[in-house]
Amino acid sequence: MNKPLFLTAGCLLLLLAGISTAQKSQSKTIDTELLRTRLTAAFGDHLTITKHATTQRSNWHGGQLFWLVYVQPKRVGHFAIKYRYNFNGSLYSHVERELPFRVGKQGCLRSPQENGLYGKFCLGDTIILPIAIENFTEHEFSLKFTDEDVRDEPASPSTDQSFVNQPPNPVADHLVYLSNRSAVSLHRAGGYTLNRYATFEARKPGRFNLALSSSEISPIVKAKRGGITIIVVERTTPITAIAGREHVEGFSKGYDGREYSSSSGGGTSYLTNVLILQSGDRFTFEYDSESHSADYERKERAAATFDKQTNKPPVIHKLPFAFDPNWDYNEWIKNYLP
Numbered sequence: 001m002n003k004p005l006f007l008t009a010g011c012l013l014l015l016l017a018g019i020s021t022a023q024k025s026q027s028k029t030i031d032t033e034l035l036r037t038r039l040t041a042a043f044g045d046h047l048t049i050t051k052h053a054t055t056q057r058s059n060w061h062g063g064q065l066f067w068l069v070y071v072q073p074k075r076v077g078h079f080a081i082k083y084r085y086n087f088n089g090s091l092y093s094h095v096e097r098e099l100p101f102r103v104g105k106q107g108c109l110r111s112p113q114e115n116g117l118y119g120k121f122c123l124g125d126t127i128i129l130p131i132a133i134e135n136f137t138e139h140e141f142s143l144k145f146t147d148e149d150v151r152d153e154p155a156s157p158s159t160d161q162s163f164v165n166q167p168p169n170p171v172a173d174h175l176v177y178l179s180n181r182s183a184v185s186l187h188r189a190g191g192y193t194l195n196r197y198a199t200f201e202a203r204k205p206g207r208f209n210l211a212l213s214s215s216e217i218s219p220i221v222k223a224k225r226g227g228i229t230i231i232v233v234e235r236t237t238p239i240t241a242i243a244g245r246e247h248v249e250g251f252s253k254g255y256d257g258r259e260y261s262s263s264s265g266g267g268t269s270y271l272t273n274v275l276i277l278q279s280g281d282r283f284t285f286e287y288d289s290e291s292h293s294a295d296y297e298r299k300e301r302a303a304a305t306f307d308k309q310t311n312k313p314p315v316i317h318k319l320p321f322a323f324d325p326n327w328d329y330n331e332w333i334k335n336y337l338p
Helices: 003-029 031-044 219-223 295-302 327-330
Strands: 047-056 065-074 078-085 094-106 120-122 126-132 138-148 175-186 192-202 206-213 229-231 240-242 243-255 259-269 276-278 283-294 315-321
Touching: 031 047, 078 126, 094 126, 206 240, 206 283, 229 240, 283 295
Parallel strands: 094 120, 126 240, 229 276
Antiparallel strands: 047 065, 065 126, 078 094, 078 138, 094 243, 175 192, 192 283, 206 229, 206 315, 243 259
16 A cells, blocks of 8 residues: 555544544533433423433444434424534534424324425324534523414325226235326426326335336346335324424624624435335325437427327336435434334
């Protein structure tokens, strides 16, 4: 190995080890009971803390230190949990973060927005609140709650399945195929991207990985592994999931010592890649994306075929259930999969 490169690599390893050691020793000095007392006071009679623990992410994922708080809501409504802390660095003077979510009645439809991203929960669920601690200090907590009625979004009537071109569906016991559609996004310099989507409705409980494609020769299908990790549960089954979206705002001090908002509109998404659906849930998957050149588009328009895209149904494959505990924030839910 080149000697300077070897020295650089060695220094990097020592630096990472030092950071890891410092954070581990730091985590022992954090007074989580004090944090719990402050957070409990902010929750009042709206949320109950069932468990809490500190956890450090791997160096691969950034090595951040978090305090994970497991809560159960006591009532239906809109929640926004805000916390602020002193940043203890040159970038900001203090930071404010907000975790918003809604809670419906027991057995409500959570309607996940993406794989593993939830903004709505039901009574009986356990919600994981990630609180950043690092070398941050002076945490303060507040809760904004409104008792607005949280109802399930009305679903459009299901198409009579006898009139739907049903593709072979090996997951039909768990996910019923409802329909497919396509959307065209025009490119500024000519050409376009064609995306295809398929909508399913969850029925019976089960665990599997789902692979969708526009042809039988998809790399995932050929490999017989991968795809989307899916768990279907009964509608009233409670789950444990992360409050997935967070708004972040940083404040700095001006020359006169007064603080001002110096970074707003930012956010964090605590993503996992397992999709937990309830019976009755509908979810739309993208299964194909085609990019076509400007020349291709001109030929289609000349032949009057541009607006005649065929909505060919997806090729559906059921693959063995697989869950990667090291993918992004999967480590926080790996012990709580239904």
